[in-house]
Amino acid sequence: MRHAPTILHLDMDAFYASVEQASKPSLRGKPVIVGGLGPRGVVATASYEARVFGVRSAMPTAMARRSCPHGAYLVPRFSLYRRISEIVMERLAELSPLVEPLSLDEAFVDLAAGGVAQTVEEARGVGQVLRRTILEETGLPASVGLAATKMLAKIASEEAKPDGIFLVEPGTERDVLAPMPVRALPGVGPTTAETLRRAGLQTVADVAGAERAELLRLLGTAHGTAVHTMARGIDERPVVAERESKSVSVEDTYDEDVTDRSLVVLKVARLAGRCAERLRAAGRSGRTVVVKVRRHDFSTLTRSETLRGPTDDPVVIREAAARLIAAVDTGSGVRLLGVGVSGLADFTQEDLFAQSAPPQEPEAPQESEGAARRSAGEEPRGWRPGLDVRHERYGPGWVQGSGVGRVTVRFETPSSPPGKVRTFPVGDEELSPAEPYPLTARMAETGQSSPASLPKSLSSGGSSPREEGRSSP
Structure with missing residues (x-):
């Protein structure tokens, strides 16, 4: 056990929902729910305003809508979340070489290994400065827990929520x-x-x-x-700088059960291709291909095949996945499909028996484009609530809703007042998808897409969260 609270746990408060509120002035102080919006969607994150109504992560979106019908329900914008996470992790890496990310919005830091804190007051000071820096550079609140162990540091960050700092004094753990x-x-x-x-x-x-x-x-x-x-407050786990991934996988949940066998085969092939792309992007390969199937009755099964050597070849992965799904009865309907690769390695071993032809997807069954999109849980042209758009006349905004051939857009940016709402035909040639607008000048400077020009009527504004510092007795 350490004699000073030099393990820091950082947790961005209601991360996805906080990003959406920071991006969209009209949603600040209101219930915001981020996640899947289809009939089988699940809540990824709920803002604190939504939690008052009982909305929680992992709750079915349909149930959340019943509990909080007046909330704003938005799809995730992972490209923006990842960019913000990169900025936060860069700041943590400046404190210590031992940073253990747990997710996009959460990490442990060993302050002693970085030499930035050896005492209670030094640790508290580092936590306060870190929170202010993150707020300035991302516009988002973060909670910090400090303790002599990882377990206590994480518990402390929970005690600090929302938007605070909590330090467990040495000797008070129990x-x-x-x-x-x-x-x-x-x-x-x-x-x-x-x-x-x-x-x-x-x-x-x-x-x-x-x-x-x-x-x-x-x-x-x-x-x-x-x-x-x-x-008894004892936890000897060290902060580990890198956590080895054991597998790479992708999966999709469908709003309607997929019963067409040829469509199931097509979807598995596409998932295998996406999985291979992720493998290559990570510079990894793997020996074991896994197919996951969740049937209409929620029963879930997996099938796996171990190859003779590690591979990242999409042809090999697709062929293995096809063999696996061929042995699974999907006639009663499928609600989820997934393809993964495990037994990861940092090199590939060419399969002498693999096809040398370029990857080809199986021919799609005869089905209308609209039916295919509905089966895949997609929406036409991507006009999903929360996504960024730009109009040639009105500037940047976000989709508030769509349906019956119309799309409703609210025109505002992070630094503007709540914006006006306008409705357009879904085929309006002046309206197009856009990159997320940076929350802060710092984000724009570090590689976020350049801000689109704003209408002159938009002016800046903002507010600061509370600064809180607490300690255990």
Whole structure:
């Protein structure tokens, strides 16, 4: 255990939703839900205003709409999220060579390894400066937790939310943990929590005071030992600079069950091609091809084939995926398909028996374009709520909604007041998709697409979130 809170956990608050609110002045302070918008869509992130109505991540979008019918439901804009994540991770890398990203919006940092903090006050100062820097460069709030262990640092960042900083003073770890529910401990999910509850163990203090043998009996040797150790505030896991990917995969969920066998084969071939593209972009190859199928009744199965050597060849991956899907009965309907490659390596081994012909997708079944789009969960011309557009006369804006041959656009940018709404035919030649507008000048300077010209009526404005600093008792 360290003697200073030099492990920092950064978590961007409601990241996707916060980006959308920062991008769209008309949505600030209002419920925003980002995720899949089709009948089988799932919430990726909900703003704090939406969470008041019970909307949570991983909730079906249809259920979220019932709970919060007046919210703004938007599709994700991953290109913008990744750009913001790059800026944040660059700032973390300036603090230490040991940065462990967990996702686009979350990471651990070992401040001691970077020599920027050795004491409580130095660690607090680094956290405060980091939050201000991220706000200035991205326009977004971030919460920071500081502690002597990874577990406590992550718990501290949860305590800091939203938009704050929380530091666990050395020696107070067990006091901080004691009143928390057992679900606060990593690896304690609903099933484990229920097992502990039936044994009369509902708080972390209850678990810390329990006999180790009792926990081993309830949870098994490995899990029981880990839970007992964490409940006493002990966590010896180091911050790891790089986390090795074990697989690369892509999958699609369809709004309507796919029953046409030839269409299933076509979709698997396309997924295999996308998977190969991701492999090559990452400079990796793999030995095992995996196909995932979720049927109409939610039953899920996987089939895999291990090749003689690692490959990133789309032909080889597509052929393996085709053999695998051929052995699966899809006649009752498919709601999800996926293709992945595991057993990753940094090199390829040519398959002497692979076809040398260029990749070719199987011929599509005879089906109208509209039916194909609906089956794939796509919308015509990409006029999906939340996406960026530009109009030759009115400038940059975003799609507020579309349907019945019309598309409604709100014209505003991150630095403008809430903009006006206009409706156009979906075929309006002056309206076109656009790159995301940068949230800040810093983003524009570091490679974000150049801002489109604004109508003269738009003026700048903005606000600053609260600055908060808290410590454990």
